[in-house]
Amino acid sequence: MPVTVVGSIAFDSVKTPFGERTRMLGGAAVHFALAASFFDDVRVVGPVGDDFGAAELAVLSARGIDVSDIEYVPGGETFFWAGEYGWDLASRETLETRLGVFADFDPKLSAAARDSDVLFLANIQPDLQRAVRAQCDGARFAALDSMNLWIEVARDSLVEAIATVDCLVLNDAELRELTGRPGLLAAAREVLAWGPPGPRTIIAKQGEYGAAMITESSYFSLPAFPLERVVDPTGAGDTFAGGFVGYIAAAGAESIDEELLRRAMAYGTALASFNVEEFGTERVARLSGQEIAARVSELERVTHFSDAPIEMRG
C-alpha cells in the first residue's frame, strides 16, 4: 500500500569523531523515504528552496520515490541543520538551525498523497501534523514522530495530533518528558489511553540500545544491530521508522498483528544500522534488499535464547 511521508527535507552539516560533511542531503522525510522505498511505493511531501537541486532529487528518484509532491518555494532556502556529536556519539549539540522554507510551510497534499493508505507524519510542528492528518483521513495506518521542542512549546497540539494516529514513534526520553512519567511502561500506557481512536502502538526509540514496542496487551524489546563502527547517527530514528512503516505497508495494513509489528521493527532496526555506518544518506542510497535481509536474520540470532529450567533453591 502506498506510503506518504510529510516532513523535513534538509541540508545537514555534521561533525562526528570520524569526520565531517557540509550541506549533505538529509531531513526526516528523506531518511524515512529512502528506508521505506525498499518495501513499497513512497511519496515525499515537504518544501525545498532554490538551493535544492537535481543531485539531491536524484538520490530520491534513484530509489523510485515519488517526488512530485515536493514543493519548490521560489527565493526560499531549504531547511538547514548543523550539529556536532560527542566522542561516543551518545550526545550531540545543535550548532545551527535555519528553518528557511519550513517557516511558512502550509502542506497542501495532492489527490494522490491524500489517497495514501499509509501515512507517516515525521517530526514537524504538531499543528501541521494535524492539518496533514485531516487531509489524509482515509489512511489505514498512520504513525507520528515528534521531538522535545514540541513537547515544550506546543504540547496541547501534539497531544491532539497523537490522538489521531495509530502509532506513536518517539525517543524514550521524550516519551517520559511528554507524559511526566519516569517509567517507560507507565508512560506508554498513558499515551495508549489518549483515545479514541488514539494510538494503539507505542514505539520507544532507545538510540544505540534499540527500541521497545508497547501495546495494550504486549511488550517487545529489540536491541540495535551490533556494529563494528558507527560514523554518523543522524537520521537513524527516521530510517528506523521508514523500515518499520514500509514493512507494514508492504504487508498490508489489514493484517497488522503483534508478530507483524515485531518483524517490522526488525526491518527498521536493520535499516537504521546501515544508515549510521556512513554519513547522511550515503549508505542507504546504495543498499540492497539482500543486505537488509541478512541483518534481520542476524538480529534473530543475536537476540535468541531458550530457557532450560533448572531446579532452584527456595
Next chain:
Amino acid sequence: MPVTVVGSIAFDSVKTPFGERTRMLGGAAVHFALAASFFDDVRVVGPVGDDFGAAELAVLSARGIDVSDIEYVPGGETFFWAGEYGWDLASRETLETRLGVFADFDPKLSAAARDSDVLFLANIQPDLQRAVRAQCDGARFAALDSMNLWIEVARDSLVEAIATVDCLVLNDAELRELTGRPGLLAAAREVLAWGPPGPRTIIAKQGEYGAAMITESSYFSLPAFPLERVVDPTGAGDTFAGGFVGYIAAAGAESIDEELLRRAMAYGTALASFNVEEFGTERVARLSGQEIAARVSELERVTHFSDAPIEMRG
C-alpha cells in the same frame, strides 16, 4: 559447584523519588550472594565492623549462604554508602562513602573458600582482587566486576586482574572508559585480547536497557525485564551478576557454552528485575524460584520475533 564471592558488605542509605531508607543492608557481595543462592552453595568473604549485627546476618543465613568467611573487625565500622537518585532513576549522586573496615581489608580466604570452583570478584580495589584470585587459583570459572574509580586511579592493576578471570562484568560506559574505545564491540574485543588466559566472555551491563554479551565469536543482547515500577536500582548489577554466575555454577563450569551463557544472562536479568522493585535486599530476600522462572519465561516471550522474508525493492 560452590561459589565464593569477595566484595563489599555494607550499610546503604538511599533516597529515590519513591522513598528513602537509612542504613539498610547492602553491598555488592550481599546482593550477589542473595541472587546466587537460588542456584548453588554460596560463601561470602568480606569485612564488617561492630555495627554489623544478627539481623543483617540473618538475611544471608536465611538464604542458606555460608557466612563463616565474613571477617569481624573489632572496633571497626562497616562500609557505608549514601546516595540519591534522580527522577527517572537513570542518574545518581553519591552523598557519602565511608570505607570503614574496608580501608585495611586484607583478604585471607579459608581453605573452603580457596577450594571454590566458581569465584566472583565484586567491585573492590583491583590489588585485592588479584590477591584473592591468587589464593583461589583453582577456580574453574572466575568473573570480575569493577567501577570507574579503579579505571581512573588503578588502571594497570585492574587490567592485570581482568587478565586472570574468565569473564568481565562491567557497565558499558565503564567498558568504554577502560579501553578508550567508544564502540561497544571494539571495546569488548580489546579486552578479549588481554590474555592469555584473559577473559573469554565480556558482559556489558546497560542499566535499564539490559545487558550485552560479547565473546570472540558471538554477540548476544538481552533487554531488561519490563517493570511497572522501579523503586531502587541499588545493587541491580550485582544481583544480575549473582544470578548469572550462580546459574553457571549450578549448571557446572565444564558445560559452559554460548547457549548456557545466554540462559544465565536471562536468570541474572530476572533476578535484577526483582531487586529494583523494592529497597535494598527487601524483595530478593523473600523471592521464590517459581517467581524467577516465570520472569525468565516472560523474557523469552518479550524478546522473540521470527522473520518472514518479503520481497524487497532493490
